[in-house]
Amino acid sequence: MSNDTTTATADAGTPLRDAVPGTALLEVEGLTKHFPIYGGFPVKRRVGAVQAVDGIDLAVHEGESFGLVGESGCGKSTTGRLLTRLLEPTGGRITYNGQDITHAGRKQLAPIRSEIQMIFQDPYSSLNPRQTVGSIIGGPMEINGMNPPGGREMRVRELLETVGLNPEHYNRFPHEFSGGQRQRIGVARALALEPKLIVADEPVSALDVSIQAQVVNLLQNLQRELGIAFLFIAHDLAVVRHFSQRVAVMYLGKIVEVGDRDSIYNRPRHPYTHALLSAVPEATVTAARDGEGRERIRLAGDVPSPINPPSGCRFRTRCWKAQDRCAKEEPPLIRLGGNREGHLTACHFPEEPTTAAREEDVILDPALLAAEKGTGAGSAGPVGKVDR
Amino acid sequence: MTTLTKTEDSPAPTGADPFLSVRDLYVRFSTEDGIVKAVDGLSFDLERGRTLGIVGESGSGKSVTNLAVLGLHNPKSTTISGEILLDGQELTGAREKTLERLRGNKMAMIFQDPLTALSPYYTVGRQIAEPFVKHTGASKREGRLRAVEMLGKVGIPQPQTRVDDYPHQFSGGMRQRAMIAMSLVCNPSLLIADEPTTALDVTVQAQILDLLKDLQQEFGSAIILITHDLGVVANTADDILVMYAGRAVERGSVKEVLQSPRHPYTWGLLGSMPRLSGDVEQPLKPIPGTPPSLLNPPPGCPFHPRCAYTGEVGGDRCSSERPVLPEGRGGACHLTAERKQSIFIEDIQPALG
Numbered sequence: 001m002s003n004d005t006t007t008a009t010a011d012a013g014t015p016l017r018d019a020v021p022g023t024a025l026l027e028v029e030g031l032t033k034h035f036p037i038y039g040g041f042p043v044k045r046r047v048g049a050v051q052a053v054d055g056i057d058l059a060v061h062e063g064e065s066f067g068l069v070g071e072s073g074c075g076k077s078t079t080g081r082l083l084t085r086l087l088e089p090t091g092g093r094i095t096y097n098g099q100d101i102t103h104a105g106r107k108q109l110a111p112i113r114s115e116i117q118m119i120f121q122d123p124y125s126s127l128n129p130r131q132t133v134g135s136i137i138g139g140p141m142e143i144n145g146m147n148p149p150g151g152r153e154m155r156v157r158e159l160l161e162t163v164g165l166n167p168e169h170y171n172r173f174p175h176e177f178s179g180g181q182r183q184r185i186g187v188a189r190a191l192a193l194e195p196k197l198i199v200a201d202e203p204v205s206a207l208d209v210s211i212q213a214q215v216v217n218l219l220q221n222l223q224r225e226l227g228i229a230f231l232f233i234a235h236d237l238a239v240v241r242h243f244s245q246r247v248a249v250m251y252l253g254k255i256v257e258v259g260d261r262d263s264i265y266n267r268p269r270h271p272y273t274h275a276l277l278s279a280v281p282e283a284t285v286t287a288a289r290d291g292e293g294r295e296r297i298r299l300a301g302d303v304p305s306p307i308n309p310p311s312g313c314r315f316r317t318r319c320w321k322a323q324d325r326c327a328k329e330e331p332p333l334i335r336l337g338g339n340r341e342g343h344l345t346a347c348h349f350p351e352e353p354t355t356a357a358r359e360e361d362v363i364l365d366p367a368l369l370a371a372e373k374g375t376g377a378g379s380a381g382p383v384g385k386v387d388r
Numbered sequence: 389m390t391t392l393t394k395t396e397d398s399p400a401p402t403g404a405d406p407f408l409s410v411r412d413l414y415v416r417f418s419t420e421d422g423i424v425k426a427v428d429g430l431s432f433d434l435e436r437g438r439t440l441g442i443v444g445e446s447g448s449g450k451s452v453t454n455l456a457v458l459g460l461h462n463p464k465s466t467t468i469s470g471e472i473l474l475d476g477q478e479l480t481g482a483r484e485k486t487l488e489r490l491r492g493n494k495m496a497m498i499f500q501d502p503l504t505a506l507s508p509y510y511t512v513g514r515q516i517a518e519p520f521v522k523h524t525g526a527s528k529r530e531g532r533l534r535a536v537e538m539l540g541k542v543g544i545p546q547p548q549t550r551v552d553d554y555p556h557q558f559s560g561g562m563r564q565r566a567m568i569a570m571s572l573v574c575n576p577s578l579l580i581a582d583e584p585t586t587a588l589d590v591t592v593q594a595q596i597l598d599l600l601k602d603l604q605q606e607f608g609s610a611i612i613l614i615t616h617d618l619g620v621v622a623n624t625a626d627d628i629l630v631m632y633a634g635r636a637v638e639r640g641s642v643k644e645v646l647q648s649p650r651h652p653y654t655w656g657l658l659g660s661m662p663r664l665s666g667d668v669e670q671p672l673k674p675i676p677g678t679p680p681s682l683l684n685p686p687p688g689c690p691f692h693p694r695c696a697y698t699g700e701v702g703g704d705r706c707s708s709e710r711p712v713l714p715e716g717r718g719g720a721c722h723l724t725a726e727r728k729q730s731i732f733i734e735d736i737q738p739a740l741g
């Protein structure tokens with residue numbers, strides 16, 4: 001994986017944010033996590049494995065926000081947990097600041113844990129209901145023996161102010177706060193140890209739209225002002241686009257495409273990235289109604305089971321370009337001709353780098369195709385295509 | 389709600405009776421803490437073959453409204469007043485037996501989470517056939533055949549064998565398809581879809597929404613689509629009703645509401661949504677504060693504590709006088725129409741990108 005992120009040309013407005021210093025804070029090579037499945041009677045044996053994460057490479061640079069998108073079950077949360085070493089990897093290598101932490105023990109991890117913090121998805125279950133806000137946010141400092149000048153309480157009050165809460169709420173309990181406020185408490189807790197990297201696992205997906213924007217803006221300000229690197233895990237492509245300078249798209253335990261924001265959202269090459277982008281509903285009338293501007297791709301079915309993933313390219317079972325080669329040969333994650341540096345795609349038959357509307361919609365869903373043909377949507381070309 | 393687009397000159401839609409008409413609906417729950425005013429004077433119309441998108445945050449009363457239409461509230465703790473007319477039939481005071489005859493037959497519902505809405509104990513086919521057998525008096529065998537037919541229609545592969553599967557053998561998207569099959573089994577004229585795609589992935593969401601749209605063309609049902617996602621509505625609905633704190637704050641056709649919204653809350657919703665085409669350097673514009681408690685909603689306009697434009701109205705009108713939502717296209721706000729338009733064009737639209 002290339003360490004270079006040449007995005008300065010794309011987003012010329014803020015060279016400071018996009019021209020990320022080249023040093024990789026966290027590097028991952030061939031990271032794998034298989035959860036064993038046991039079965040059988042009377043003696044339980046290992047009968048298989050859920051291949052949640054299967055050989056991914058990525059690098060998060062200092063002060064950048066790296067987005068990880070994908071559908072549920074694609075392994076993005078597992079990746080987050082592996083990076084924070086809440087889970088033990090089955091294989092591969094995780095390097096933090098030059099130090100190999102793949103199988104590091106508790107003692108070795110302790111100093112690193114304070115530099116890598118996590119924000120969880122559900123603000124209702126990630127805060128201890130029996131602790132006050134003060135002890136929730138002050139807890140990490142106590143455990144790590146940190147004594148900031150002015151005392152811990154003073155620092156907690158500062159943090160509460162940083163995340164936009166009233167410092168007077170120091171002695172309140174989580175149930176006295178709304179969902180958005182609780183998520184702010186979670187953010188304050190992650191900030192307490194002045195981390196260099198925050199792994200945010202779907203930090204805003206449990207919140208209402210108007211509150212979601214508040215938390216996204218808060219995280220963005222923190223990232224800019226404190227220079228914290230983020231690994232931002234989410235399924236909402238628009239939120240990730242807004243927050244991350246580089247984005248990786250995951251499918252069934254593999255990264256299928258990675259690149260800077262502009263490459264992924266405007267010049268995607270992998271069919272899955274195309275399908276994902278075309279599925280996002282946009283709140284604009286012109287784009288939604290006339291079908292102009294954006295392509296329309298409707299995949300069939302759901303993501304296959306990670307217990308027994310398809311051979312070769314894992315997306316081939318839902319791909320409209322799949323050929324024999326896709327089943328036999330796994331496509332490597334490489335830079336395709338015409339792509340920017342750092343934009344890597346794992347596909348044998350990549351798409352054109354545009355998200356503009358196609359001449360024919362790609363519709364693989366049989367019911368949808370039947371319904372649209374029936375209602376006079378025009379004659380269908382080759383299987384799974386509907387004329388515009 | 390076709391009347392909406394034409395009502396510029398005739399404010400009261402008196403001519404043709406709409407298929408579903410809700411007038412001054414109030415739903416109140418009595419709880420230990422007091423009375424929750426979940427729906428507070430809501431009116432809307434819906435015509436056959438049209439889709440109404442009801443948009444709002446959690447707790448805005450969108451689901452409660454539709455449970456009231458179906459008569460699914462617990463009568464012991466709920467007070468419902470107002471008028472719900474389905475094809476001329478009054479539903480608010482209707483007897484349970486009358487409602488039972490309508491539910492699953494003339495009106496049906498698609499729930500948000502198909503795993504909790506389907507019973508794990510019965511096969512999918514049996515659950516789909518149940519309303520059909522009950523309402524049409526068909527035999528079990530005919531019911532099964534009908535279930536197979538419906539499963540095929542919603543795109544389940546090999547419906548003849550999958551009909552005997554249990555819900556846990558289906559994936560999330562297939563379960564939602566089975567739910568849709570169940571709700572359409574009696575050709576309902578009114579279909580209420582309560583966040584039908586919130587629990588699904590985007591690629592599956594797109595399949596399901598397109599399928600709903602296509603099935604509507606085939607069956608000609610009226611659909612109420614409840615969602616918090618303006619994007620979903622933009623794609624699927626004909627008309628939009630924006631709800632806040634149990635009240636309708638804006639309504640109009642999709643085009644009108646998305647292109648020239650007339651309520652500060654709608655502006656806030658549009659501004660707080662990141663878009664695929666938006667400018668990434670522009671920070672999102674969240675609505676400050678949090679939605680109010682419905683135990684004690686703010687007086688006057690319920691949105692005034694979070695509204696940035698109360699100063700422009702003058703006096704304390706916003707906090708004392710309840711703004712009226714005009715019939716047809718409009719927003720429930722004290723700002724003058726011209727002022728709203730100029731605020732939207734100057735302040736809001738540029739930020740939307």
